[in-house]
Amino acid sequence: MFWNFFTYLFGGSHHEEERIEQEQEEDFREKREQYNILLLGETQSGKSTLVQAIKRYADPMHDIEHELLGSGITSCTSEIRQHIIETDFPEYEVSQTVKSGPMGRATEELIDTTFFDNIGKDVYEEKLNLFRQLRMYRCNRPGRRHYRFNIFDTPGLNDTYGQDESHIYKILQVMSLAQHIDLVIITIREAAFTPQYQNVLQTYFHVFPELKDNVVFVHTKADYVDLHPLAEKSRLNREERDRKIHAIMERERCTHFRIDCDLDTNKLVRVCMTQHVIKEILDLATFNKPVIWRSRTMRKTPRMREIDHAVAEILYKMSEVTEATLRYKDSTGADIYGKRRELAKKFIENQIKQDDVRSYISERDSDHSILLYERNFDQAWKLFDFFRSDNIMSYPAQIATITDLNIRQEHVVKKEEVGGTGYTYYEVKFQREMYKNGIFHVRIFGKSSDVYQEMIDAQNFELERLKYEYQGLVEERNEYESTLCDGQEDILQELDYKRELYETVILHLSADVVCREIFEKLLRMDAYSPLNRNSTKIVQGIYMGHFVGCV
Structure with a gap:
């Protein structure tokens, strides 16, 4: 391990420096790994x-x-x-210049920011607020690996101007461009967890349920003073907020990071703690x-x-008008169309x-993990306690077989292990x-079809029931049509041709899901923008245009 203070060292041959830099760049390209991070959050929650x-x-x-940072309630990111x-994942440390001995000799004393929860609250707060006679160092490890992160900063989902669907379309574009997402960061302000923001999170994961497994919550405006174990009130507030988030995620636990993103602070201990959290x-x-x-x-x-x-209601009424027009053509005046409508x-x-x-x-009957x-x-020092007592993590027996086990550990020794993949x-x-x-971070995965097998079986049973019901409707319709005379049958054929398009579109308008092609067309046209007075016309046109020729 070697230490570099933030200093540029000059000297030596210019060409020699260029050669070394070129070799380092080539070596960097060979070792670099690439990861995609999607950054989501409420407007002014600290994403940028x-x-x-x-x-x-x-x-x-x-x-x-600073020009990329917003202010007030307006999102600074519109695209x-x-x-x-x-x-290369550097580590940072802070030292303080102290004088000791009878001669008052100045020495550098390292401030260990990782063990702060092991000292008293007053001393902890005092160290956080130090700003004099401090130096911050960057630590690089020999043989380190290099990484490239593509971070996609998105507009706030609850943008002040109500462009939720437009922002979702932009997120969809990111998903298409990136092909895979390694981490989803949701930023949250350290303020009241409002019902509005709860709705925002529910909207995220209703539209993009696949992302839930890779989500972490980053609380961007935390005060490190409140993170000390003796800050009881702050801890209780955090736990209450976290429980609400876990309920929305339908998870027992989620990963949370709390960070002070004050970019202008001169308190290097806080800066160093922020660097540690970012790592x-x-x-x-x-x-x-x-x-x-x-x-x-x-x-x-x-x-x-x-x-x-x-729009479905509009089309339903249009279908009734079509039926009434054709009924007028039927000279018999028989009430066969009421049965047809039913x-x-x-x-x-x-x-x-x-x-x-x-x-x-x-969505659930698949082999994906x-x-x-x-x-x-x-919170390692606290959770493992001062005396390094053994700790146990237990995942009790479940229905689903474990297909994959991801473990991230640093400075932890596994002593006993049972079960697993x-x-x-x-x-x-x-x-x-x-x-x-x-x-010590554990993530346990299973096959989707195993996890949801009981519900899949119930839904398959329901599907068979619906198919049987559908067949009964077909038989009822055939029996009904057998009673028609030639004139009525011709009119009904014309009615069927026009009605089938309406019925197909109404079916898809009434569903909770839509094919991706229509979804992208709708959002590209800003069909759902509150500022668009022609929303219903645009939606109707896109759906009708998509299904013309399909019926």
Whole structure:
């Protein structure tokens, strides 16, 4: 290990320097690994500020791009911004100049920012607020690997101007461009966890459920003073907020990072702690199993469902007008069309239910891995206690077999291990190394079809019931049509041709999911923007245009 203070060293041959730099660059390209990070969050939750902090972690000489940072309640990011950050995962330390001995000799004393929870709260706060006679060092390890991170900074989902669907479309573009996502960072302000933001998170994962397994929550405006174990009130507030998030994620636990993103602070101990947290966040991207974008259907947002249902009602009335016009052509005046309408409604309802059930089954009845359990011992000194007692992580026996086991550990020794891949349970006993800040992070995966097998069986049973019901409707329609005379049958054929298009479109408008092609067309046209007065017309035109020729 060697230490470099933030100093440029000049001297030597200019050509020799260029040759060395070129060799280093070629070596960098050979070793570099690439990861994609999707950055999501509420407007003004600190997404762009976090990007600047990450850039400063990778390069401490980085000049903060203040023009990219927002203010007030307006999002500073209206379009997707891709930031390419290359790093070799440096570590940072802070030292303080102290005078000791009868001669008052000045010496450098290292301030260990990883063990702060092991000192009293007053001393902890005093160290956090030091700003005089401090120096920060960058530590590089020999043989280090180089990484490239593509960070996609997105507009706030709850943008002040209500462009939720437009922002979702931009996120979809990122997913298509990146092909895979290694980490999803959701930024949250250290403020009241409002119902509005809870709805925002639910919208994210309703539209993009595949991303849930790789999500971490970064609380961007934390005060490190509040993270001390003796700050009881702050701890209780954090736990309450986290429980709400876990309920939305439908998870027992999620990974949280709390960070102070003050880019202008001169308190180097706080800066060093921020650098340490950023390293942990980026390290997690290299640890995760990447999410591959395969989805052919998209789930609708609440506003999309609202407008689509309104358009479905319009088309339903248009279909009734068509029927009334054709009924007028029938000289017999028989009430055969009422029966026709009743059957049509039943067919539409049955097909909608079948589509919903098939969508549910197709999402879950597959071999792709899903996260079964996650446990992250990241407050290491406190959790492993001063005496380094053995710690046990236990995942009890479940129905699903474990297909993959990801473990990230630093300065931790595994002593006993049972179960794991190929079993339905896993238990491990481990211990922190002496005078080290240990990390033990476990992610357990299983096959989707195993996890949801009971629900898949129930949905398959429901699908068979709906098919049987559909066949009964077909027989009822055939029996009904056998009673028609020639004139009525000709009119009904004309009615069927026009009605089938309406019924097909109404079916898809009423569903909770839509094919990706239509989804992209709708969002590209800003069909759901609150500022668009022609929303219903655009939605109707895109759906009708898509299905003309398909019926």
